[in-house]
Amino acid sequence: MSTFLLEIVTPVQVAFTSLVEMVTVPSADGTLGILPRHISLFSQLVEGELKIKTGKDELYLAIGGGFIEVTKEKVMILVTRAVNALQLNEQEIVEAKQRAEIALKNKPSGASLVSVQTLLQQSITDLKILRRRKLHH
């Protein structure tokens, strides 16, 4: 099967660069699947899970919000974070989620509300990805 070049870049690192067969990303309008020879596209991504398929291998990443740019040469994904399922620690995530839920109960506002909401959203995505990995093994 044909492949295309996928690059995932975050502010901390270049998270992924390789030839892949398919990538599925969470866009603002729903999940987007991208195969080789996709039309040029520029779209906004939201917090969620990203799936990369190469041959029989499937790789799941938890990503933060960002952008995707599809061109003839390559697919570029810029996101605030990208974490591999292997790097996730379930207990830490559950704790983070609880912290966020407790903080939300106190009805924060402004900047702290946003940061707590992001934390909650992030831990939910991370947990989803972890569970999926467990199903596979």
Add this chain to the structure above:
Amino acid sequence: MASDKLIKRRIKSAKNIAQITKAMQMVAASKMKKAQNLALSGRPYAEKIAEMVKKFIKNIDKNLHPLLNINQQGRTLVILMTTNKGLCGGLNNNLYKKLHEWFSKDEINNAVFATLGKKGESLLTHNEYKLVADFSEKQPFYSQIPALTTLVANGYSSGEYRRVYVVFNNFINALTQEPVRNLILPISELNFLKSNQSVKTKVDDSNEDFIVEPSIDALLDTLLFSYLENQMRDAVYEAEASEHSARMLAMKYATDNASELIKLLTLEYNKARQEKITYEIADMVTARLAIN
């Protein structure tokens, strides 16, 4: 001639100082390494996002978003990034001096300032310049970037600011930091092709059709905002790396000076001791002679 006890005390205190500055130098060195890594690892992202913005805004109408407008009126906003703590040599003062070279007196008097770093804040308020916001209180500085970006974006969109500059110390290597001033708004005046851009990707000039989702408006909003945020974050990381390397250097000089002082004082101490011995011998000899 100072008594040898006094000299001994001075040697001891110089040694103590040398020990402290040495420790501070080491701390600064490890912090610098961390900050440097952060600054370097953020570069690919910064380059890519600049590339995206450039590509994207080339094909669209400049009136679509307030951040793309060119404001004819309004003030200049200068974001001054300094340090919270001193003991870093002339880092902050050099930056402040440079500020006066870059802007004329009128420009500075008419400009408004936002600061990250207490040193910059106190310099500005002391000279009675207009400070609109100070983000020095919370550490680390990069936790303040969203707030700062919102201030800049809102101010520019509402026409309050005509131009926005970031002024900070750029980290070149551990020995050199260079004060720089970056124009971040208006975007259309930006020089995207920075010389340090290592990746030379081909930007095709053809007006190829792009599908844009969800809509150009919504996308521009977030894209431009995160672009601005990224520019600031980059500057903060650079400034932080500069701060630690400058402090490391300053502390190294302090340690060197202390060692030099210890050397001189030891010499003096030995001289004084020698002198005392010579005196005693001379005393004994004269006493002996007197008895005989």
